[in-house]
Amino acid sequence: MKPFLAKNQIVLFLFSNNIFELDAITQKVRSVVGVGSADLFIPKKITFPQKWIINAIKQAQESEKLHLTYQTPN
Secondary structure: OOOEEEOOEEEOOOOOOOHHHHHHHHHHHHOOOOOOOOOOOOOOOOOOOHHHHHHHHHHHHHOOOOOOOOOOOO
């Protein structure tokens, strides 16, 4: 997922095979000057809609155009 901006927040989605690495990264973010706080949320389970993803990949492969998605802040 792409990072996004919210009111007075920057939200990042990180991945690691090691939970302790995520904690170390969070501690580094907290130590950056100007950062008010940093929270770490670790989901227990993540599910992906595999059929939708497979169909989206097939559709993109068949298209002659390059399709990029982006999110604009409100």
